[in-house]
Amino acid sequence: MCPPDHYDVDYVINPWMEGNVHKSSRDRAVEQWQGLYQVLKERAIVDLVQPERGVPDMVFTANAGLVLDNVVVLSRFYHKERQGEEPFFKAWFESQGFTVHELPKDLPFEGAGDALLDREGRWLWAGYGFRSELDSHPYLAKWLDIEVLSLRLMDERFYHLDTCFCPLSGGYLLYYPPAFDAYSNRLIELRVPPEKRIAIAEKDAVNFACNAVNVNQTVIMNKASDALKEQLNGLGFEVVETPLTEFLKAGGAAKCLTLRVTEPIIPPMKSWNPSFLS
Numbered sequence: 001m002c003p004p005d006h007y008d009v010d011y012v013i014n015p016w017m018e019g020n021v022h023k024s025s026r027d028r029a030v031e032q033w034q035g036l037y038q039v040l041k042e043r044a045i046v047d048l049v050q051p052e053r054g055v056p057d058m059v060f061t062a063n064a065g066l067v068l069d070n071v072v073v074l075s076r077f078y079h080k081e082r083q084g085e086e087p088f089f090k091a092w093f094e095s096q097g098f099t100v101h102e103l104p105k106d107l108p109f110e111g112a113g114d115a116l117l118d119r120e121g122r123w124l125w126a127g128y129g130f131r132s133e134l135d136s137h138p139y140l141a142k143w144l145d146i147e148v149l150s151l152r153l154m155d156e157r158f159y160h161l162d163t164c165f166c167p168l169s170g171g172y173l174l175y176y177p178p179a180f181d182a183y184s185n186r187l188i189e190l191r192v193p194p195e196k197r198i199a200i201a202e203k204d205a206v207n208f209a210c211n212a213v214n215v216n217q218t219v220i221m222n223k224a225s226d227a228l229k230e231q232l233n234g235l236g237f238e239v240v241e242t243p244l245t246e247f248l249k250a251g252g253a254a255k256c257l258t259l260r261v262t263e264p265i266i267p268p269m270k271s272w273n274p275s276f277l278s
Helices: 026-041 086-095 134-144 182-191 226-234
Strands: 065-068 071-074 099-102 115-117 123-128 147-152 165-167 173-175 197-199 213-215 218-221 238-241
Touching (some): 071 086, 071 134, 115 165, 123 134, 123 165, 226 238
Parallel strands (some): 173 197
Antiparallel strands (some): 065 071, 213 218
16 A cells, blocks of 8 residues: 555546545545554554655555566556556565566556456456556566456446456455456456356445455455445455545545565366266
């Protein structure tokens, strides 16, 4: 995570920022960030990245890069307003001993904001359409030695994959189907069985319920409807709500404010043995 010392809505690069330039409260943002930080610290080890002046969105560390084991693919930001973050994140990853891969400068890819590892299978869900380009996906497959499933984003409100899609432990998936095109929804349905798919309503989607942090059986998010909380509770998850409204003004919430840097490589599944059929 990165403290919000310099956080503000300084420009407009997504629909959530429109009308919110310089309308966020620094004090409230710090208070809300600290709330999320404390919730996470009770459940995980949290490393902090030094915030830097001139890059207010550095607080959204999900976009620093994509991590798997000791390898990271550094982000190439689509908008010039965020490109200044790249050298700071690169320096941090290198200082932590990661092997850093860098995409061509003209090929946008926004890290774990647009690429999410399945929690049960050995594959990567990768979004494209607004901030990351489809042409970046073959690099991810090669450098991380992983199958990449490409999902096309269609609703500009959900401009990053992690705003509308959240793989959960146990192979469950929290997602907002209208954010994707028909082919992508079919791909999701082919990989995730119906009993594991948790399709949310628009009222939860716009509160960034999918922009959640999953730690074991806990799902941490800005806000959830009673119906969604009940559904998740019924599947064995504990829902922890922590207000992040100041960050919604910039188009981010819990997941955007974090990057998991302990992503283990899931070993290949054992080959299927149909002997039980005999």
